[in-house]
Each structure stands twice: as C-alpha cells, then as structure tokens.
Amino acid sequence: MTLEGEIGLKLILGSGSPRRKDILNLFNLRYDVEISNVEESINESFSPQINSMYNAYIKGADIKNKNKDCIVLAADTIVQLDGKILLKRRNEDEAVFM
DSSP, X not given: OOHHHHHSOEEEEOOOOHHHHHHHHHTTOOOEEOOOOOOOOOOTTSOHHHHXXXXXXXXXXXXXXXXXXXXXXXXXXXXXXXTEEEOOOSSHHHHHHO
C-alpha cells in the first residue's frame, strides 16, 4: 500500500529509528527515510512532553520545507527518570552509566 497511490502524496519517515521503521513496515507502507540535521534542544522549564513535541515539530518542518508534496512523519523520544530528563547518550559508556 502506498500513500502515493491512495492520495497522491509520498510518505517520508523523518527518523532513522529502527523501531519506527518496524511500525510502518507492519502496515506494509512504502516510505522514504530522511533524517533532519536540525539541532534538538531541551528547555528545562518545559515538560518532557512539550520538549519532545517541539523537537519532533522542528525536525518534521525541516524535512517538509525540502519536500513540499509529501506527508512527513517525525517523532522524538525523551527519557525522564525521577523528574529529570536524561539527555541523549554520546557513547556506549554514557548509556551504561544511565
């Protein structure tokens, strides 16, 4: 099934996440992958949910600006533990420490 065939628009997954690809593959959707180069940010005065929605929006908007006739699916994940946002790990040692 393609969105191009159904509604005339290409689907772009704005993520390199294997889990997000797996979800789309469950539905046998055809899609392209494009990863945004915008820098994500965390504003500690906002909730993790707002930070996550903001980062997904800026990544999706960046991709959409380059691909006008398409649908962009962008997402962001933020991990929180005991009220503290855990930033993305820079390497395997940081991941183990977290």
